[in-house]
Amino acid sequence: MHVKAGADKPARSCARAVCVGRLESARLTLAGGEAGNDAFRVTGAYPTGSQALRRISAVRADLVLLAERLPDMPGLACVGRLKRIAPRLRVLLVGETEVAEAVVNGLAAGADGWVWQHAPAAELGRAVRAVLAGGIFVPDAALRGVVELCLRDRVLHVEGVALTRREQQVLGLVVSGASDKEIAE
Numbered sequence: 605m606h607v608k609a610g611a612d613k614p615a616r617s618c619a620r621a622v623c624v625g626r627l628e629s630a631r632l633t634l635a636g637g638e639a640g641n642d643a644f645r646v647t648g649a650y651p652t653g654s655q656a657l658r659r660i661s662a663v664r665a666d667l668v669l670l671a672e673r674l675p676d677m678p679g680l681a682c683v684g685r686l687k688r689i690a691p692r693l694r695v696l697l698v699g700e701t702e703v704a705e706a707v708v709n710g711l712a713a714g715a716d717g718w719v720w721q722h723a724p725a726a727e728l729g730r731a732v733r734a735v736l737a738g739g740i741f742v743p744d745a746a747l748r749g750v751v752e753l754c755l756r757d758r759v760l761h762v763e764g765v766a767l768t769r770r771e772q773q774v775l776g777l778v779v780s781g782a783s784d785k786e787i788a789e
Contacts, residue, residue: 619644619736622663624656625671625679627698627721644732651675653682660690667736670715672699672706680713687714694735704749707742711775717741740778754779 650656653674672679696717697710707718719731734741
């Protein structure tokens with residue numbers, strides 16, 4: 605599912621993507637153009653969150669594909685730190701399991717989308733394009749579980765991460781089934 609969450613400018617003609625963590629298949633899929641689009645290219649890969657945090661400003665990336673599990677820190681902790689360093693950076697969290705709670709926690713931590721690490725190339729391409737266009741990406745297969753979890757809990761909690769008022773508003777609108785136009789207003 606792609607949700608346009610505002611009137612952000614469209615992505616540049618060739619966006620720069622950086623992979624963080626063990627994402628060999630995602631990196632190769634993007635680098636080889638198998639994701640169905642040549643509008644982005646992989647310009648860097650960092651095995652740890654610490655390396656990415658030290659170098660992200662210098663590489664001027666548009667997008668980070670971030671592994672849910674990193675060898676030196678949780679991926680969720682890295683999301684928030686990346687966003688503080690580079691607020692306009694788009695982050696696509698790449699998860700190990702298709703569990704609704706992992707998707708919700710990733711979005712609550714500040715990720716702009718979530719995709720399963722074994723997703724087909726076409727879905728990875730859709731996720732990257734949606735996130736680069738300023739939207740939020742949640743795989744269709746996980747959407748029902750995400751909505752049920754949000755409706756059940758009503759309040760999202762991620763240790764050490766707080767949603768802004770606007771993020772809470774957007775998430776509430778997504779859960780209620782609002783259209784892209786309604787969310788943008």
